[in-house]
Amino acid sequence: MNRTFLIIRGTFFGLCLLGGWLVWLAQGESADHKDLWLFLAVGGGIGALTILVDMFLKGFSLRSLTAVTFGLAMGVIVASLISKSPFFDVEGADPNMLFRIRVVLFVVTLYLTTVMALRGRDEFNVVIPYVRFVPQEVASPLVVTDASALIDGRILGVCQSHFLGATLVVPRFVIDELNRIADSTESQRQSRGRRGLEVLNELRRVTGLELRVHDVILENRQQMDEKLIFVARSLKARLLTTDYNLAKTAEFHNVEWLNLNKLARALHPEVTVGDCFNVELVKPGKESGQAVGYLGDGSMVVVNEAEKFIGHDMEVEVVNVVPSAGGKMVFARRVGADSRPARA
Numbered sequence: 001m002n003r004t005f006l007i008i009r010g011t012f013f014g015l016c017l018l019g020g021w022l023v024w025l026a027q028g029e030s031a032d033h034k035d036l037w038l039f040l041a042v043g044g045g046i047g048a049l050t051i052l053v054d055m056f057l058k059g060f061s062l063r064s065l066t067a068v069t070f071g072l073a074m075g076v077i078v079a080s081l082i083s084k085s086p087f088f089d090v091e092g093a094d095p096n097m098l099f100r101i102r103v104v105l106f107v108v109t110l111y112l113t114t115v116m117a118l119r120g121r122d123e124f125n126v127v128i129p130y131v132r133f134v135p136q137e138v139a140s141p142l143v144v145t146d147a148s149a150l151i152d153g154r155i156l157g158v159c160q161s162h163f164l165g166a167t168l169v170v171p172r173f174v175i176d177e178l179n180r181i182a183d184s185t186e187s188q189r190q191s192r193g194r195r196g197l198e199v200l201n202e203l204r205r206v207t208g209l210e211l212r213v214h215d216v217i218l219e220n221r222q223q224m225d226e227k228l229i230f231v232a233r234s235l236k237a238r239l240l241t242t243d244y245n246l247a248k249t250a251e252f253h254n255v256e257w258l259n260l261n262k263l264a265r266a267l268h269p270e271v272t273v274g275d276c277f278n279v280e281l282v283k284p285g286k287e288s289g290q291a292v293g294y295l296g297d298g299s300m301v302v303v304n305e306a307e308k309f310i311g312h313d314m315e316v317e318v319v320n321v322v323p324s325a326g327g328k329m330v331f332a333r334r335v336g337a338d339s340r341p342a343r344a
Contacts, residue, residue, distance in 0.1 A: 009051050016047030064118065071117030075110035082109070141166040142237035143258065144214075146228050147177045150196040152242045154260050159206050166238075167210040170200065171231050175213065177224065229253050265297055271330055275318045279303070279332075281310045301330045309334075 020043025024036050083102045143166045149155050150170075158164050178200070181193030203211055216231060225246045232239045232255045239250045239257040247257045271277075279293035279301050291306040293314075303309075303316050316332035323329075 009054070013044065013047040013051065016043045016050075019043050067117040068114055071114035072110055074117070075106070075113035078113065079106040079109040142169050142235050143167070143240050144169045144171065144228065144232045144235065144237045145174070145240040146224075146243065146246065147174050147181070147196055148242045148246075149240045149260065150174070150178065150199045151181075151192050152260060153195060153199050154264065155240065156199050156202050156206075158260075158263070159203060159209050162208055164209075167212055168203065168240075169212045169214050169231075169235065169237060171214045171216055171227070173216070173224070173227055175200070225249055229255055271295070271299070271318055271321060271328075273318050273320065276315060276335055278313050278315050280313050281306055284310060295330070299328050299330055300324075301332055303332050303334065306334055 017040055020039040024039035082105060088098055145168060178193050178196040181189050182197055184190050203209060214231060228239060229250050233253065239255050241247055241257060242260055250257045281291040281293045281303060283292050284307050285292045285302050289305045289307050291303045291310050293301045295301060306314060315335045317335050318330055318332050320331040321328055
């Protein structure tokens with residue numbers, strides 16, 4: 001238990017006992033020492049009951065409180081309008097009966113409006129906690145991330161570089177999904193879930209990044225993709241994911257999405273003839289003496305007369321770039337070696 005809450009609850013319980021003693025003391029001369037324990041028990045009981053209610057409402061968020069307040073206010077307004085309508089202006093009606101009807105009307109209306117507000121809370125107040133007042137009345141941009149982007153891990157580097165100028169929103173059900181994956185009996189899924197949770201914890205430590213956990217309760221029968229799209233549309237936010245199917249579904253629903261793979265490709269510089277760079281040679285090529293390496297974007301680099309250097313890094317110079325079905329093939333030679341024509 002959080003130590004701060006423990007101190008607050010202990011202090012509150014002590015004040016309740018003190019209140020019971022003060023009420024007993026206020027009786028003056030008629031106060032009986034035998035009744036002191038009764039007053040202390042009543043005060044302590046009230047304090048304990050209040051603390052139990054507080055613990056029971058542990059998962060009751062500020063958003064839910066806002067919805068309940070809105071529902072109660074609307075219920076009072078609706079019930080007041082109905083009770084003052086001509087339906088209750090009946091001559092000769094029993095005032096006691098009208099009073100009972102009004103009480104029932106208030107209770108029923110308050111219940112219905114409160115339940116409706118709780119069910120639809122994400123439709124009328126979901127944006128309010130995420131809007132900041134900035135110059136020219138521009139709202140802070142929001143980016144909703146899913147589990148795949150957190151498991152991927154590259155989002156951490158993007159946020160650390162401060163290129164993501166937006167508030168990062170992680171829905172609560174995404175964190176629950178990561179916990180379920182981390183608790184899986186399959187070692188591969190377990191490691192993926194744990195990596196996603198580690199990335200989330202690292203994101204909390206990134207200076208200058210505004211990270212929000214979005215508490216939203218949606219129907220369990222809804223698919224994860226539907227929940228993410230609903231949250232993104234409700235918040236008017238962009239969706240950050242590496243799931244291609246989810247991205248296309250979001251695009252169909254007019255939700256803008258951010259593609260980490262596309263960003264990674266865009267950050268790789270274009271390779272042209274004459275460029276020099278280091279590449280790790282991993283296997284022999286098709287032709288005798290050739291060795292093959294790969295660029296960061298997956299492009300194949302064929303180096304002439306470098307077969308004996310397989311397993312090592314080597315500085316090479318580009319002599320030809322050939323488009324291919326998988327992107328492009330780069331033909332190069334060792335820096336310092338004699339210039340020879342590349343064999344395509």
